[in-house]
Amino acid sequence: MKKNLLLSLAATVLPLAIGGCATKAHYVQTGGNQSIVSIGAINIQDYTQAASTMTSELLASGVLDKVPNPPAILAISRIINNTGQQIDTDLLTKKIRVALLQSGKALTTTTFTIGGPAEDPMAQALQQQNQARLNQMTARTPDFTLSGKIIQTAVKEGSTSQSTFSFQLSLTDPNSGLAVWEGEKEITKQGGRGSVGF
């Protein structure tokens, strides 16, 4: 009798308990403190933090103010992904570009590229057309190029995992080939498993 009662009680409580843990789909603030935190992957808040920190450092350095014809023109060079996951580096660079544009200190060219097609092929074609028509360079050459690397360092001790993501950027003056500003932001996450919220 007692056994039956316990079994029926467990059958009622267990689904409720399990169901209580699952959350319904809902909106959260992008990058806010309710975001999912993964140990072995770069989360959206990591890109935002890295971009914000490095943009502030770049603006504070004053290097963008030293160009003869402000605002400075920036070309995005190669950002190497040395992590174990496939990532779109625009998640980092676009945030930096937008922040620099909003600051009024730099503009980014979308017609200069290395290798493949330009970011804006239409603008590039029109630019080339104008140059051919006027027989002179119409585009401003970039004052700086921005390159970088994203590196992951993962370690595990017992059931605790730790991942450090290093976001490294270099701003190079193409005339001298010298890096006039360099920034690095490291984000370390540790735990047994991922979690929802900071």
Add this chain to the structure above:
Amino acid sequence: MKTRIFLPLAAVGLTAGLIAVSGCKTSMNSVENAQKTGQRQMVTDQRVITDRSLAKKVSIVGVNQVITPGGFLKVQIELLNTTRSPQSFSYKFEWFDANGMLLNSAAMPTYPDEIQGGEDKFITGQSPTPASKDFRVKFIANIN
């Protein structure tokens, strides 16, 4: 008989409890130059406290600001952990223009942070544009 079982259990529980509690305790010593060269431009601040527990544990010692050569507003906040345990919290800077309008920026993140027991630390933020004139910083205790 009951006492015989209870006493060893209580002893084990007490030891485990003490180990657990002492494992969470941290403390911080520091040293700095006594004769300061730099002068901080302190700001008269206005606080809205809805989480008294966090405000008590992680207290705001002072706020100072500076305008960078590029015209950006840079704010530094000194925090003190008044407890003997590490405290985990997040903070976010908000920036306002001359008309008091909130400036939206692509990269205004919520930063997770931790402060050790008894530690005094600084957090800094720089405005996204030279148009920023005022600021607000939000603090929230972390859940994990």
